[in-house]
Amino acid sequence: MKRLIAFSILLVAFFSAQAQDTKLPPPVKTGGKPFMETVAARHSERAYVKREMPPQMLSSLLWTANGFNRDGKRTVATGWNKQEMSLYVVLDDGAYFYDAHAHKLKLVAKGDFKKALGQPEVTNNAALSIVMVADLNKSSIDNARIGTGGTSQSIYLFAASEGLGTVARGSFKGAELGKALKLNSKQAITLVQPVGFLK
């Protein structure tokens, strides 16, 4: 009987988690500004107009930032292709893990975790914040920081191409944010980057 209850709890937990995951549409791999115009337009923006990001745009953004664009390899390099970097997404209703293999958002926890991101004047009006997380079981923090910079630049360029605003932020509340994202002791947050709509 105890086993049956335990199994039922597991089953309910599994399906309720599944129900809250969000399958992303495939990224759009065409279009955008010509590359050199994208570079010319690249800059930091901290003032956003609150709007939800459409799933198609979110899909292309996350794929650009750290998706797979060819056989088992990502849009951003990591040293010796260790792929130690993962992205988490903080939306108004919860924190999600970007599963780049399945190209979906997996719910980590429901709730408003924006406070842990710090700088509410920047964070609160963003459509979302991307949190870059290194798995130190896979590679060193030094390599992870280089991978982080690559993802950050890709987000900057995506924003420039799409007319969105973004800024790389180092001043987050690490312990609080790590707890919200349920990180383990070998996972380190390297950077936070909000993306938002401009006036």
Add this chain to the structure above:
Amino acid sequence: MKRLIAFSILLVAFFSAQAQDTKLPPPVKTGGKPFMETVAARHSERAYVKREMPPQMLSSLLWTANGFNRDGKRTVATGWNKQEMSLYVVLDDGAYFYDAHAHKLKLVAKGDFKKALGQPEVTNNAALSIVMVADLNKSSIDNARIGTGGTSQSIYLFAASEGLGTVARGSFKGAELGKALKLNSKQAITLVQPVGFLK
């Protein structure tokens, strides 16, 4: 008399250095592949066909990698805009410093320094190698690594847009290369990235 000789030596040194510096043409800030196609095409290439890079392409590459695209600010973010990252370029005939303000290549030393870059099978057929250097008087090595990743990704995307090949390389001969580039004790090489033509 001694003063006159010293002054003459300075004068000669100044003009011979000037003569070897290379003013780059302005970068082309339009054109290239659409951004999303650029991301889709981004990948590493290690086999190149030896060819010299035309000055116009070199100019746009370096500007994309770490130039100024707006008032005093660069195409790649650094923490608190400390701009601790500099680029050096190793060509077959010498090592150069990319002066992003003047948008020119300043000769550091004549000679063939490709050996210090390591991996001759990758390096020797590249048109050039970009060496990323952090000034630790300006910022921390941790921040510099994130800036390094941004520059590396911009080079990857420029290569994808232009149909060139590139690969980020961590296995360079640090001491030898630092000597070739005449770096001081507060400058650290963070990454080397060759760029070359494909078959």
